[in-house]
Amino acid sequence: MREIPVGKVEPSDYDVVIAGAGAGGLLTALALTAEGRRPLILEKSDRIGGVCYGYDFEGYRIDNGLHVITRVHHGAFTRFLRTYLKPPPEFVLHEGWFFRVFDKVGTIPASVGETLTWPLTGMRGRLGLAKIGAKIKTMKLDEMRKYKDISFLEFMQSKGATNQVMLDVMQSAIYMAAGVPIEQASAYEALRTLKDTDKESSKLGSLKKLLFGSGAEYDEGVVIGGMQALIERVAEAIDGDIVLNAPVERITEQDGHVSGVTANGEDIPFSRVVSNIPLWSMPAIVKSDRAEVNDFFQEWDHMKVTRGLTLWLGLNKVVLGDRKSRVIVHPNPNRWMLSLSSFDPTCAPQGRELIGIATMLEEGTTIEAQVERMKGNGLDEYYPEIFDQIEMEHVQTSYATRAALIPGQTALDRPGPHTPIQGLYIVGTDTAGEGVGLQQAANSAEGVVSALNAGW
Numbered sequence: 001m002r003e004i005p006v007g008k009v010e011p012s013d014y015d016v017v018i019a020g021a022g023a024g025g026l027l028t029a030l031a032l033t034a035e036g037r038r039p040l041i042l043e044k045s046d047r048i049g050g051v052c053y054g055y056d057f058e059g060y061r062i063d064n065g066l067h068v069i070t071r072v073h074h075g076a077f078t079r080f081l082r083t084y085l086k087p088p089p090e091f092v093l094h095e096g097w098f099f100r101v102f103d104k105v106g107t108i109p110a111s112v113g114e115t116l117t118w119p120l121t122g123m124r125g126r127l128g129l130a131k132i133g134a135k136i137k138t139m140k141l142d143e144m145r146k147y148k149d150i151s152f153l154e155f156m157q158s159k160g161a162t163n164q165v166m167l168d169v170m171q172s173a174i175y176m177a178a179g180v181p182i183e184q185a186s187a188y189e190a191l192r193t194l195k196d197t198d199k200e201s202s203k204l205g206s207l208k209k210l211l212f213g214s215g216a217e218y219d220e221g222v223v224i225g226g227m228q229a230l231i232e233r234v235a236e237a238i239d240g241d242i243v244l245n246a247p248v249e250r251i252t253e254q255d256g257h258v259s260g261v262t263a264n265g266e267d268i269p270f271s272r273v274v275s276n277i278p279l280w281s282m283p284a285i286v287k288s289d290r291a292e293v294n295d296f297f298q299e300w301d302h303m304k305v306t307r308g309l310t311l312w313l314g315l316n317k318v319v320l321g322d323r324k325s326r327v328i329v330h331p332n333p334n335r336w337m338l339s340l341s342s343f344d345p346t347c348a349p350q351g352r353e354l355i356g357i358a359t360m361l362e363e364g365t366t367i368e369a370q371v372e373r374m375k376g377n378g379l380d381e382y383y384p385e386i387f388d389q390i391e392m393e394h395v396q397t398s399y400a401t402r403a404a405l406i407p408g409q410t411a412l413d414r415p416g417p418h419t420p421i422q423g424l425y426i427v428g429t430d431t432a433g434e435g436v437g438l439q440q441a442a443n444s445a446e447g448v449v450s451a452l453n454a455g456w
């Protein structure tokens with residue numbers, strides 16, 4: 001992909017304009033390149049990748065936030081990378097989720113057998129968990145869809161599943177995916193996350209998994225080389241041009257069809273536009289006289305987003321040294337901790353360890369106070385060795401996903417890839433598609449590419 005100034009854009013050189021170079025926009029451009037189409041990307045900021053990027057800091061290579069790629073073997077995101085990048089990037093899988101409730105540690109049980117020996121609660125709690133676990137494991141997607149408009153807590157209460165430790169552990173698991181607590185998270189999205197499936201499995205398969213566990217390794221991992229290098233490889237593979245520092249200010253319509261975009265004051269006529277711009281910005285950008293169009297975009301104007309806080313620690317010796325995803329459930333706040341250098345030693349100087357700790361950013365409390373709370377509240381008590389070895393400390397804040405998975409904002413509610421304007425498509429985490437985060441961005445890109453293919 002070549003960088004050009006906006007004044008050098010010649011519309012007839014391109015098949016499609018993509019507004020925004022986040023994961024959704026770049027994956028769309030990658031797939032279109034493979035089909036011989038030339039994209040022009042207009043990006044608001046001075047770099048590509050959107051929220052996906054990384055940089056060097058005091059000798060460590062740091063991503064923007066902890067990025068564990070879900071569905072490494074079976075997801076749309078890695079399918080794009082395997083199909084279009086040669087050689088495909090390498091992923092190292094994690095060893096699973098380990099939830100700490102005070103001095104006890106356990107995983108989310110994968111089978112009835114594991115539930116009945118779950119260390120985090122007593123026998124009554126285990127029996128309750130076995131009952132609700134069986135219900136969730138055997139539930140089909142169609143049935144889950146019925147719960148899209150109630151919260152996960154309401155769902156659990158309606159099934160009599162009220163054991164507090166179980167709810168607290170589920171709260172931590174759902175929090176990471178939905179970006180909101182279980183009293184706000186859509187039950188449909190929470191159930192899908194817990195069952196971890198985008199596809200239906202056979203009844204027999206579900207029953208076998210339920211009784212004996214999945215027997216499979218965790219299909220989630222970290223990319224070797226970091227997110228920045230990954231995004232740069234995607235950009236290299238795209239045969240098209242990009243204009244940086246070029247916010248799209250207007251998308252115009254004529255006779256029901258997209259007619260062009262305005263970026264940096266330049267009007268660029270175009271009849272095929274893919275927008276990777278967050279949906280909440282679109283009402284100010286799309287210019288139309290039709291109520292249908294304005295209603296469509298205004299519906300997403302007040303989308304609830306989630307914000308994340310990541311604390312990076314560089315340790316002058318290896319303390320954790322494993323690939324466990326540790327979730328500290330109690331005492332609050334829920335925190336997720338990963339030793340990145342145990343996946344990819346090149347992100348830390350030799351003999352050192354890079355640890356990332358992530359949580360949701362709270363409104364109304366200073367970042368300093370939240371960081372102090374992240375380091376305390378159990379972390380200092382259960383992992384004191386970490387604190388003796390800190391040589392680098394770095395704090396990041398960001399939104400973790402463009403739309404919280406609450407009732408009314410589930411994958412089922414999302415409008416993409418089509419819009420009421422012909423030739424204008426939307427892509428990105430908040431637009432459409434199953435899964436969370438990068439999977440959702442990749443699923444939405446697949447949707448846009450097939451919609452474009454139907455209309456060339």
Ligand SMILES: Cc1cc2nc3c(=O)[nH]c(=O)nc-3n(C[C@H](O)[C@H](O)[C@H](O)COP(=O)(O)OP(=O)(O)OC[C@H]3O[C@@H](n4cnc5c(N)ncnc54)[C@H](O)[C@@H]3O)c2cc1C
Nearest residue numbers: 020022023024044050051065067068248400428429437438
């Ligand atoms: C801290 C953190 C941790 C995360 N962890 C994970 C994880 O572990 N696993 C996972 O799968 N996902 C994770 N995610 C989520 C994942 O990174 C995002 O869902 C995904 O990268 C978002 O892609 P997107 O296409 O929706 O767009 P975005 O990244 O939002 O990109 C949109 C692009 O459009 C550009 N833009 C905006 N307005 C305009 C305009 N007017 N004109 C032109 N360009 C414009 C922006 O500058 C940006 O480049 C995490 C995210 C964060 C922030």
